[in-house]
Amino acid sequence: MIAFESVRKSFGEREVLKGITFQVPPGQILFILGTSGTGKSVLLKNIVGLLHPTSGRIWVDGDDVSQMPEEEMFPIRRKCGMVFQHPALFDSLTVFDNVAFGLRKHYPEYSQEQIAARVRECLSLVHLRPGVETKKPQEISYGMQKRVSLARTVAVSPKILLFDEPTTGLDPVTTNAINHLILELSRKLKTTSLVVSHDMQCALDIADHIIVLDKGEIVDQGSPAQLKQSRHPLVRDFLREALDAEGS
Amino acid sequence: MTLPLFLWQSVRATFTAPYRWKDILIQLEFVSWQSLPVILFCLCFAAIVTIMESSFHMKLVVQNDALVPGFAALLILRELGAVVSALLLTSRVGAGLAAEVGSMKVTEQIDALRMLGIDPVRFLVVPRLIACTVGGFILSIIANLACLYAAMVVSEIKLGYSPGAFITGMRAFVDFQDLVFASIKGATFGAVIPLISCYFGFRCQSGAEGVGSATTNSVVASSVSIIVLDFVLTYIFSHFY
Ligand SMILES: Nc1ncnc2c1ncn2[C@@H]1O[C@H](COP(=O)(O)OP(=O)(O)O)[C@@H](O)[C@H]1O
Ligand SMILES: [Mg+2]
Numbered sequence: 001m002i003a004f005e006s007v008r009k010s011f012g013e014r015e016v017l018k019g020i021t022f023q024v025p026p027g028q029i030l031f032i033l034g035t036s037g038t039g040k041s042v043l044l045k046n047i048v049g050l051l052h053p054t055s056g057r058i059w060v061d062g063d064d065v066s067q068m069p070e071e072e073m074f075p076i077r078r079k080c081g082m083v084f085q086h087p088a089l090f091d092s093l094t095v096f097d098n099v100a101f102g103l104r105k106h107y108p109e110y111s112q113e114q115i116a117a118r119v120r121e122c123l124s125l126v127h128l129r130p131g132v133e134t135k136k137p138q139e140i141s142y143g144m145q146k147r148v149s150l151a152r153t154v155a156v157s158p159k160i161l162l163f164d165e166p167t168t169g170l171d172p173v174t175t176n177a178i179n180h181l182i183l184e185l186s187r188k189l190k191t192t193s194l195v196v197s198h199d200m201q202c203a204l205d206i207a208d209h210i211i212v213l214d215k216g217e218i219v220d221q222g223s224p225a226q227l228k229q230s231r232h233p234l235v236r237d238f239l240r241e242a243l244d245a246e247g248s
Numbered sequence: 249m250t251l252p253l254f255l256w257q258s259v260r261a262t263f264t265a266p267y268r269w270k271d272i273l274i275q276l277e278f279v280s281w282q283s284l285p286v287i288l289f290c291l292c293f294a295a296i297v298t299i300m301e302s303s304f305h306m307k308l309v310v311q312n313d314a315l316v317p318g319f320a321a322l323l324i325l326r327e328l329g330a331v332v333s334a335l336l337l338t339s340r341v342g343a344g345l346a347a348e349v350g351s352m353k354v355t356e357q358i359d360a361l362r363m364l365g366i367d368p369v370r371f372l373v374v375p376r377l378i379a380c381t382v383g384g385f386i387l388s389i390i391a392n393l394a395c396l397y398a399a400m401v402v403s404e405i406k407l408g409y410s411p412g413a414f415i416t417g418m419r420a421f422v423d424f425q426d427l428v429f430a431s432i433k434g435a436t437f438g439a440v441i442p443l444i445s446c447y448f449g450f451r452c453q454s455g456a457e458g459v460g461s462a463t464t465n466s467v468v469a470s471s472v473s474i475i476v477l478d479f480v481l482t483y484i485f486s487h488f489y
Contacts (some may be wrong), residue, residue, distance in 0.1 A: 050359050056407055074365045082363050088356040 081158030273380030317417030349449025384438015
C-alpha cells in the first residue's frame with residue numbers, strides 16, 4: 001500500500017509537486033500520465049527517499065517515509081524496485097554483473113549458479129538473447145540498456161515496482177512484452193506497480209487506476225472506464241492519441 | 249547537500265571500514281603512475297626556466313650567480329614542485345572525476361546506487377580521496393627530486409656548476425625538512441582535488457551543459473583552493489623554520 005497525503009515538493013523557489021493525494025492498494029497497477037517536466041519522476045523518487053517532500057506525508061506499507069533519514073531507508077528501498085528513466089546501468093560492469101549486482105547484495109547465500117540462472121531468467125523476461133551478458137552497457141543500444149535496467153530491478157523480486165517511463169523509446173514489440181511483464185508480475189506475484197508513462201493506450205489496457213498529472217497537480221483520476229469519460233482537455237488529448245494509434 | 253556536510257561525510261567514511269582495496273589501488277595507479285610522465289616533463293621545464301631566469305637577473309643586479317643553486321632549490325621545494333604538480337593533477341584527474349561523477353548523477357546511476365543501499369560517498373569519493381592523498385604525497389616527493397635533478401643538470405651545462413658545487417650551494421638554503429613540508433603540501437592538495445571535484449559532480453544539474461559546467465567549475469574551484477591552501481600552509485610552516 002502506497003499513500004500520498006497532500007505532498008508538496010519545491011526546488012528552491014519552484015514548486016514542482018503542488019499537493020498530491022492518492023493511494024495504491026496492494027497488488028494494483030497505477031499509471032501516472034502527464035507531459036514532460038510535470039514532476040512525474042520527482043513523484044516516484046519521493047516514494048523511496050531519493051528526494052524528500054517539502055511538506056505532506058508519504059506512506060509505504062504503513063511506514064511514513066516522508067522525512068525518513070537515509071540510514072533507515074534501506075528496508076523500504078529493498079522492498080521497492082525502481083526502474084529509472086535513464087537506463088542508469090553501471091558503466092564499468094558488464095550486463096551480467098549489472099543484473100547480478102543487486103542479487104549478490106541482497107542474497108549473499110546464493111551460489112554462483114543460482115545467480116547466473118536468475119540473471120539469464122530475467123534477461124529473457126525482457127526479451128534479451130543470450131550473448132549480451134558479456135557486453136558493457138556502452139556496447140549495446142539504448143533500448144537494450146533500458147531492458148537490462150528493467151531486468152536488474154525485477155531480478156531481486158521487489159514487492160513494489162516503480163517504473164519511470166519503462167517503454168519510452170522502445171519498439172512496439174518490446175513495449176508490448178514489457179507491458180505484459182508488468183501485468184504478469186502484478187497478477188501472479190501480487191506486485192504493486194506504479195508506472196509513469198505517456199502511453200494512454202497501454203494505461204487503458206492494463207491499469208487498475210490512472211492519475212493524470214499536469215504542472216504538479218492531479219487534474220483527473222479514476223479507473224480506465226472512468227477516465228474514458230473525462231472532460232479535461234489534457235486527458236482528452238491523451239485519449240485522442242490512444243484512439244488514433246488504435247485506428248491506424 | 250551542502251559543502252560542509254559533504255566534507256564531513258567524506259572524511260567520516262574515509263576513516264571507517266570497509267575499504268574497497270582493489271578500487272583504491274586502481275585509482276592510485278591512475279592518479280600517480282599515469283600522471284608521472286606529464287608532471288616530470290613539465291617540472292623539468294620549470295626547473296630549466298627557474299635556473300636560467302634567476303641566473304640572468306642575478307648577473308644583472310649583483311654581477312654574480314653564485315646564489316642561483318640555493319635560490320632555485322628553495323623555490324622548487326617550497327612552491328614549484330607541489331603547486332605545479334597539484335595544478336596538473338587538477339586538470340588531469342579532477343576534471344575527469346567531476347565529469348564522471350556528474351554524468352553518473354545526471355544518468356541516475358547515483359540514485360541507482362542509493363537504491364541498492366550503497367552510500368555513493370563511500371563508493372565513489374573514498375577510494376579516490378585515499379588514492380589522491382597518497383598519490384599527491386608520493387608524486388610531490390618524486391616531482392621535487394626530479395625537478396632538483398633537472399636544475400642541477402642545467403646549472404652544470406649552462407652555468408658551469410659541478411654537481412658538488414650545486415649541492416653545496418643548495419644545502420646552504422634548504423634541508424630535509426623542506427622536502428617533508430613539500431610532501432605534506434602534496435598530500436593536502438591531493439586530498440582537495442577529489443573532494444572538490446566529486447562535490448561539483450554530485451551537484452551537477454541535468455543536461456549536457458550541466459556536466460560541462462560542473463567540470464569547468466570544479467577545475468576553477470580546485471585551482472583556487474590549491475593556491476589559497478598553499479599560502480595557508482606556507483604561513484604555518486614558516487613558524488618552523
Ligand atoms: N534535483 C532537482 N533539482 C532541481 N530541479 C529539479 C530536480 N529534479 C527535477 N527538477 C525539476 O522538476 C521538474 C519536474 O521534473 P521531472 O519530475 O523530472 O519531470 P517529468 O514529469 O518529465 O519526469 C523539472 O522542471 C525539473 O527541472
Ligand atoms: Mg521523468
